[in-house]
Amino acid sequence: MPIDYSQDEMLDYANGDQAFDEETLTNEEYDNLYRVLPKLKQHVTGKYQKLDEQKMKELLWNNYFNLDDTLAEIKTTFKPVKLSKLALLAKGRVNSTGSHEGGEGGGLSGLLARRRVGGTQKSGLAGLMAARKHGNDEAGLTKLEMRMKKRRGGREAVAKADIKVEGTKVKAAGLPILTISSTETLPVSSSIEASPSLPLPSVSSSLPAHLTFMPTTLLSKIIFPDRQAPSPSERSKLEADLGNSLFLTNDPNIARKIAKNFSQPSPDEKRKKVEEVTKELSKVKLTEKKRTQQATKPKHKIDLDRELAKKSLKPNLSFVVIGHVDSGKSTLIGRMLYDLHIVDSKTMHRLTKESESIGKSSFSLAWIMDQTPEERSRGVTVDICQTQFETERSRFTVIDSPGHKDYVPQMVNGVTQADLAVVLIDSVSFEAGFSNNGQTKEHLTIAKNLGIERCIVAVNKMDSIEWDQFKFDDIKGQLRDFLVENLGYKVENLLFVPTSGYLGDNVVKKSTKCHWYKGKSLLQLLEDENKEISHAFDKKSRFIMTINDLQQGGRSDEVLASGRITSGLVQPGETVVISPSQQTATVDSISVTSSSVGSSALKKDSQNLAIEGEFVEMKLKKLDNVDNIKIGDLATKAGDLLKPVKKFKCELTCFNLERPLLVGTPFILFRGNISIPSRLSKIDEIVSSDGKVNKRRKHLSSNNKGFVDVEILERAIPMLSFGESSKLGRIVIRKDGRTVGAGRIVERGGGGGGGGASIWR
């Protein structure tokens, strides 16, 4: 997202309009265009003036290839051919039912309305300009007559346009738009005339056109041929004045000049017109706000139950790989992908060569996941990396997380996206990782408190200790004690497997060197867990998606948002609302990027349904401001807005603290995949580890439990209580690089005490 001012300005420009260029369309768009174009031709050919094929294509593109929208636009923009008769009548000076002022207003509001619908002003203006070019000939008149006719509906035009806006989305169901690839590039229009700053200038410039021809008979008749009639008294006064002037001057030229001057709108009238337009404009904005709450129907009609049944055949399991630094997390994942032939040997060969060249050949497998220059040169994973693959029976999302102490925030982010944790233990230096300064315990504590109920513990680097069963059992015993006694895990939810990520033993294939281990390999265990965990999906549950990553879309009102669906389901075509920015967007397409076993290609499948637990990439369009969307935002269905708050109540459990949590103590709050500075604003009640309740104390010490108010600093974010979402209702807090507490949100602050609202006003 650009923060550069110059870029912002560029974007502003781009927002106005985007030129249509057939050459730059993507394949899908091209197909869409030629599928809809013949249908459109059927409807409009011969009925409208100046509507050639190129125009039609452009209009279609502007309306996202939606036939109904395009037709509606043509109706408002182009002159029907049959109207030319009316135009002839007009030429015969048939004084129509009043002035064209309202007509201008209607035309303008029409223009404005169309502008809202999306990037059509170019064609609208083109029409206007064409009319002007013809000056005072018939075409120009026709145009104006048409306006006059339209004027009758003055304000209704605006109302109608609004209905139209709502209607489009409903109609959108009829025309499926397929996935448009992310590589799509669209030229940004730079032509000034195509991005009018305001349609207002056209008011004055197009007005005189119809008045330039004038019969030279009675002056008074000439003067007020079709303008808004002033009040009768005013009119007679004016006529009297004019009579005087006629009386004073017998020169017909001067009389004509006077008449001509009076035929133009007076400054007062001009002002009035501007005021009227402004009034319309303010109305337009109001209705626009309303529009943002409208829900839309999916593009495709699908048999929901059948689709769901299909999905449940191959459930998706998301697992995060956690553990102390250098326990071999990235290497294990690299090995798994390599052994499943998802990474081909060519890539592997290249990585081996590259890693050897800087003397880190043992890192070659880890480099599959660790790609940034910093990660490679330091040999440490910095951020989580997520990838998906599917076997014959299941779909998996694997999340690699950093083990280094400094990057626990990123690891927390990874845990919030997972159903299960694979805990890696370095069998060679188990004690270092398991000590109080190591990350093994911290990671496990975080995982448990964020709702991970099942763990597979992989005791790794077994090749380095000659597959020592005694050592394996020792580690298993210590870990099991910690997990069960300190963290409250159930014994049956813990699995242990001896592995060697570097050599690949017990990762995908069973080890031939480890005779004493009778269990399954890690991948087989994961497949079993997948079956175990996948539960019946409630299709009525509320749709919530957490946005994990954002990429720029092809157009300026589009964005590619990746994330996990926390609950519920969504289909392309539906409208979502994103909190905290409260912007709405239409889901244009949904896709899943994944690799199949045995193929190294990353394939991107478009979906017509996405459900709970899936990792998807959604193309969101019709956004007001793409820059306001941030990683960590939550998307819900339109009409189900999550209100951002700055305060909430929670039940907080403290761990072993070096410093107490005082009222006012700042810390970093983790919820879902966001981390945000916050502080303790109030302590309602403290329960010490011995069960004593204290309501007067203003600080929480080690192992205390308390009901507290937390205030979020900097900005308001959407919050859900634990009752509303068992995943998003959990928090973890860290201070000075240590995890100090975890809790459940009891109540989200009602409106944030005004703090939240003030930001979005």
Added chain:
Amino acid sequence: MKLLKRDIEKDKSGKITVIAEDKDDLWALYNLIAKGDDVTMKTFRNVKKSNGVDSTGTASNTSESRKLLRLTLHVESVDFTPSDEVMRIKGRTTEQNDNVPQGSYHTAELELGQKITLYKDEWDEISLNTVDKACSIEEKAEVGAVVLEEGVAHICLLTDSMTVLRSKIEKSIPKKRRGDSSQHDKSLDKFLETTAESTVRNLDIDSLKAILLVSPGTTASQLYEKIFQLAVRDNDKKLIKSKDKFVVAHSSTGYLQGLEEALKSPELVKRLSDTKFQRNVALFDEFSKYLNEDTGRAWYGEEEVNKAADIPGSIKVLLITDSLFKNDDINRRKHFIKLVEKVRDGGAEVSVFSSLHDSGEQLNLLTGIAVILNYPIPNLDEE
């Protein structure tokens, strides 16, 4: 602060005339000026002048003009916004002059470099101390700091009495993806470049004692490299020369609270040991540590502190925020001044926290007053 005149009588009443030279001085003045004091200063006022003799009061002949006047105000309230470097003093005029009748309300703006005379009925020890400290010629230690992590950076200025956020940079950086991290790398580089440029622009590196670059992981050292990479590119010799002013330090977060965390680290303690805010951070940390041990060596709250003060020799350090002295209730203020004098006479250290620092704000939320004791006294909170 420049002291121009000091004129205090034996009965402790009197006035001083000073010129504020920096933000810290304004803050000192803000804490000095209390409700009921008199201040004399030059200030602009819109003055209505009626030219004609118009008894009916029609506005026909009155004209309004902005005039620079010397006014003496009886202070009612003082406002100070650190980021604006302006203090607003509101009060009623005490004397009459050609343009302003006596007793009319006026709000004067005090800016840096402006002369002000402050009259107090009683100059107590705390007030005189504040003046002395603000006027001491000892070099004031200002430190710049950049606290950052991937995607967010805070550029701030630390003075003796306040932390000022000069600029905040936010950029969402796309995540790395398997097979392609170019988008991530490119935006990260752009983010570092923006931060580096903003750092040089927002901090007056010449006048600062040190510039701290604080982050988790290696982001701070990447920024360090970036700053000098840009300095070499732009041939900024001055910046290259001050290279040793830059200190890279570690924190667990790139949000502002990471700064306090870094200030506790041994390498920074050594480097900034003579600064007041460093001392405050260290004291507050010590207090927290004792509080966590729950052995009765650390207490907070007025009652508890009062009790401790009654036991001679028990207090090691008294921690108090300046906002307690900034109390409109004279008796409360006197009470705290007395308490401080008593504790100091007992041989203990008294540390006044500025509420414009994070540590002071935290102490404020914790009743504003706390003590570290020389030996444990359990149950100080019980009757």
